[in-house]
Amino acid sequence: MPLPDDFLPPVPRTRLTVLSADGTRLSVEVHGPDDAPTVLLGHGWTCSAGFWGRVLHRLGDDVRAVVYDQRGHGRSELVAPSACTATALVDDLEAVLRATVRAGERAVVAGHSMGAMALVALAGERPDVLHEKVCAALLASTGVGGLVEEVRLMPHPGPLRTVARAVTERGMGDTRLLTLLPPWARRSAISHMTLSPAADRHQRAYCTDVVLACPPQTRAGFARMLADLDLGHHVVALDVPTLVLCGTEDRLTPLRHSRRIDAALPHPVGLVELPGIGHMTPVQTPDAVADAVRRLVRDHHVSAGAATA
Amino acid sequence: MTSPSGDAAALPERVHVLVVGAGFGGIGAAVRLSQAGHDVLVLEKADDVGGTWRDNSYPGAGCDVQSHLYSFSFAMNPDWTHSFSLQPEIHAYLHDVVRRFDVGHLIRCGVEVLGARWDDDRSVWAVTTSAGDVLADVLVNASGPLSEPRLPDGVTTDTFTGTVLHTARWDASLDLTGRRVVVVGTGASAIQLVPRIAKVAESVTVMQRTPAWVIPRNQHRIPGWRRALYRRVPAVQRCVRGAIYAGRELMVLGFVGRPTLMRAVEALSRRTMGKSVTDPHLRAVLTPRYRAGCKRILISDDFYPALSRPNVEVVPQAVTALEGDEVVGAGGTRRTADVVVFATGFEATDLPVARHVVGRAGRTLADVWAGTGMQALRGSTVTGFPNLFFLIGPNTGLGHSSMVHVIESQLAYLLDALDLMRSRGFDVMEPEQSAQDAWNADVQQRLSTTIWATGGCSSWYQDAQGRISTLWPGTTWRLRRQTRRVDLAEYRTARRAAGMRQGRPATVVTQRGR
Numbered sequence: 001m002p003l004p005d006d007f008l009p010p011v012p013r014t015r016l017t018v019l020s021a022d023g024t025r026l027s028v029e030v031h032g033p034d035d036a037p038t039v040l041l042g043h044g045w046t047c048s049a050g051f052w053g054r055v056l057h058r059l060g061d062d063v064r065a066v067v068y069d070q071r072g073h074g075r076s077e078l079v080a081p082s083a084c085t086a087t088a089l090v091d092d093l094e095a096v097l098r099a100t101v102r103a104g105e106r107a108v109v110a111g112h113s114m115g116a117m118a119l120v121a122l123a124g125e126r127p128d129v130l131h132e133k134v135c136a137a138l139l140a141s142t143g144v145g146g147l148v149e150e151v152r153l154m155p156h157p158g159p160l161r162t163v164a165r166a167v168t169e170r171g172m173g174d175t176r177l178l179t180l181l182p183p184w185a186r187r188s189a190i191s192h193m194t195l196s197p198a199a200d201r202h203q204r205a206y207c208t209d210v211v212l213a214c215p216p217q218t219r220a221g222f223a224r225m226l227a228d229l230d231l232g233h234h235v236v237a238l239d240v241p242t243l244v245l246c247g248t249e250d251r252l253t254p255l256r257h258s259r260r261i262d263a264a265l266p267h268p269v270g271l272v273e274l275p276g277i278g279h280m281t282p283v284q285t286p287d288a289v290a291d292a293v294r295r296l297v298r299d300h301h302v303s304a305g306a307a308t309a
Numbered sequence: 310m311t312s313p314s315g316d317a318a319a320l321p322e323r324v325h326v327l328v329v330g331a332g333f334g335g336i337g338a339a340v341r342l343s344q345a346g347h348d349v350l351v352l353e354k355a356d357d358v359g360g361t362w363r364d365n366s367y368p369g370a371g372c373d374v375q376s377h378l379y380s381f382s383f384a385m386n387p388d389w390t391h392s393f394s395l396q397p398e399i400h401a402y403l404h405d406v407v408r409r410f411d412v413g414h415l416i417r418c419g420v421e422v423l424g425a426r427w428d429d430d431r432s433v434w435a436v437t438t439s440a441g442d443v444l445a446d447v448l449v450n451a452s453g454p455l456s457e458p459r460l461p462d463g464v465t466t467d468t469f470t471g472t473v474l475h476t477a478r479w480d481a482s483l484d485l486t487g488r489r490v491v492v493v494g495t496g497a498s499a500i501q502l503v504p505r506i507a508k509v510a511e512s513v514t515v516m517q518r519t520p521a522w523v524i525p526r527n528q529h530r531i532p533g534w535r536r537a538l539y540r541r542v543p544a545v546q547r548c549v550r551g552a553i554y555a556g557r558e559l560m561v562l563g564f565v566g567r568p569t570l571m572r573a574v575e576a577l578s579r580r581t582m583g584k585s586v587t588d589p590h591l592r593a594v595l596t597p598r599y600r601a602g603c604k605r606i607l608i609s610d611d612f613y614p615a616l617s618r619p620n621v622e623v624v625p626q627a628v629t630a631l632e633g634d635e636v637v638g639a640g641g642t643r644r645t646a647d648v649v650v651f652a653t654g655f656e657a658t659d660l661p662v663a664r665h666v667v668g669r670a671g672r673t674l675a676d677v678w679a680g681t682g683m684q685a686l687r688g689s690t691v692t693g694f695p696n697l698f699f700l701i702g703p704n705t706g707l708g709h710s711s712m713v714h715v716i717e718s719q720l721a722y723l724l725d726a727l728d729l730m731r732s733r734g735f736d737v738m739e740p741e742q743s744a745q746d747a748w749n750a751d752v753q754q755r756l757s758t759t760i761w762a763t764g765g766c767s768s769w770y771q772d773a774q775g776r777i778s779t780l781w782p783g784t785t786w787r788l789r790r791q792t793r794r795v796d797l798a799e800y801r802t803a804r805r806a807a808g809m810r811q812g813r814p815a816t817v818v819t820q821r822g823r
Contacts, residue, residue: 002598003589007589008590008593009590011624011640011642012642013643014642014644048588050588053590077619209589209592210589212587213587
């Protein structure tokens with residue numbers, strides 16, 4: 001079953017390798033014309049740069065899109081589970097911003113899930129980088145803490161709650177558990193977690209393949225990080241115009257996360273609720289994500305020549 | 310390696326059979342013709358024999374046909390070390406054949422044939438070479454369809470600051486360790502090269518116009534006891550060879566008979582890819598959108614794993630230019646490169662030799678073929694070019710088996726022609742236009758329903774007009790049957806004027822039938 005063409009990401013115009021603070025090699029792609037406003041896209045847990053393909057096709061030549069593989073994902077260097085930390089993600093994001101956003105320019109940064117968490121963490125830990133390099137933010141399908149507690153992978157009434165939680169945490173953080181499942185079960189589990197019932201077969205096949213392509217040690221390493229993550233106090237530091245976007249049927253980071261973030265943001269510019277959509281918004285609703293990016297570029301982008309605020 | 314005949318001895322004034330090229334075809338001709346008692350001289354422009362297997366010395370170069378089958382039937386080699394031989398071993402084998410059959414003195418290396426003109430008055434080929442002129446009663450073109458490197462059209466390279474080379478002109482001194490390499494092409498050469506260089510290069514970017522269907526090679530070492538067995542009991546190796554031959558011949562069913570059978574190859578290829586390419590984006594880029602077999606099916610155990618390495622990138626675009634230190638793709642993509650390797654194949658349908666061979670009417674072979682595409686009778690002889698024979702001529706290529714088998718079929722045809730000349734006492738033979746046309750009509754008709762015509766791709770099998778002028782649409786034994794004997798009904802034959810006096814036309818004695 002061949003995928004429709006727009007699932008295949010456009011070929012990056014140029015490609016570079018960026019070294020993070022701890023020396024990890026990060027694979028970075030640049031799409032679109034050099035003189036267009038820079039947009040940086042950070043993918044989530046178990047995904048890769050190509051995950052933004054459908055959004056990139058829609059952004060076309062209107063932006064200079066910088067897409068990178070998070071550490072351990074895609075073409076970026078594999079790292080030990082101990083190097084899968086929120087601070088490492090902040091280091092990586094900073095390194096990519098410094099390497100790709102031109103002096104004086106401030107880019108729109110869009111993060112999906114863990115990619116958005118990295119941006120919130122950056123705001124809290126490195127406000128100077130935020131103010132120097134970022135003009136606006138899109139937080140897509142994300143949360144900032146209590147991720148395992150609020151995940152809705154299976155119904156867990158009263159007494160079963162603890163068991164359900166344990167299974168969820170084990171299943172995500174274990175390198176082997178997923179591979180022990182027969183392929184069909186593995187695929188439907190991933191599809192169930194990441195997409196809503198409205199997703200079509202291409203979206204299901206694609207998202208499942210993307211997640212399964214993630215090296216198990218990376219999946220497990222970041223699962224442990226995500227289980228303990230608490231960035232709630234950093235949201236107030238994200239003081240650039242920020243748009244929040246989430247599907248109403250998101251099981252991994254349910255809508256209430258986005259609503260809480262939106263309420264806590266110092267400079268909110270809107271909460272986009274996508275009815276019937278699951279966690280993988282850039283795949284399930286690429287138009288909505290691309291529109292959100294365009295809106296932020298139109299309203300807030302600071303180009304290299306402009307006076308900084 | 311030493312060349313079989315390094316001496317700079319002057320060429321003879323005249324030979325009976327002059328063979329151009331000392332690859333598999335030329336060496337085979339030297340052996341078989343000298344065994345049959347014909348006066349034969351082989352000219353080779355390089356300073357060593359081996360042809361394709363001398364030129365293609367890039368890392369990983371090897372043959373897609375099993376070793377036991379990819380060798381002369383009259384010179385079996387029990388000592389092949391791998392199921393699929395690599396270039397150095399095949400090259401050494403050819404040297405060995407030259408030694409075993411003592412034909413080194415018949416091969417003159419370092420002599421380039423510059424042109425050949427049919428002298429109708431004297432009924433000989435007047436051949437100009439870099440070492441002087443030579444007359445030949447019979448001219449055999451064994452220069453092969455895969456000898457002249459092809460570069461993609463319209464790629465400007467003048468401002469490029471790095472190194473540029475073609476896989477068939479490899480520079481053994483080139484060290485790719487830590488370099489940024491761009492490989493252009495994903496054909497049979499590229500898939501052998503990329504896995505080798507990906508291990509040492511800083512980065513490898515593969516520029517891909519069209520992906521290939523790739524199936525496992527199943528390369529393995531042939532254990533010592535098996536080699537010993539083949540040495541002691543050659544019949545065992547003959548059986549193995551026969552089994553491989555038969556197995557490959559079954560593939561004709563898919564190529565020629567029922568192209569839908571190729572779905573099985575596609576399924577195998579997808580499974581192979583699925584095992585080593587986990588990234589769905591790369592899988593999509595690598596999955597062909599034409600029926601397997603339309604372009605050459607490639608075999609490799611390490612190509613897909615190599616493409617999955619983080620230092621390897623596949624860019625699904627044609628190359629348009631090399632500028633400064635960058636390779637520019639058709640979509641405007643730019644990749645920095647220290648070295649660019651063109652793995653872009655050969656001029657298979659536009660043979661350079663055709664421009665230098667002038668026939669009876671004073672026209673070159675290239676002129677004659679310009680309108681019609683390459684055409685010959687039984688892949689061997691061409692109307693208007695008396696006493697010219699091809700080894701691997703038009704429409705004798707295979708998609709499924711050993712070209713050495715084809716060479717031997719065509720050698721049989723050549724030998725029969727030479728024997729007939731001797732026994733029937735004629736000196737000149739030229740195919741009738743009607744016979745050549747009928748043979749080509751039949752071949753083209755059979756080609757029209759093959760995978761190569763219907764598979765939905767463009768390939769090097771086709772010429773600029775889209776006509777398939779390279780491939781044989783059938784089994785190899787069908788070709789063998791068709792080239793077993795010369796049918797003189799298809800030829801006009803003539804005797805040469807006595808004394809071969811200049812200015813006097815040949816006495817024409819037309820013979821028909823056998």
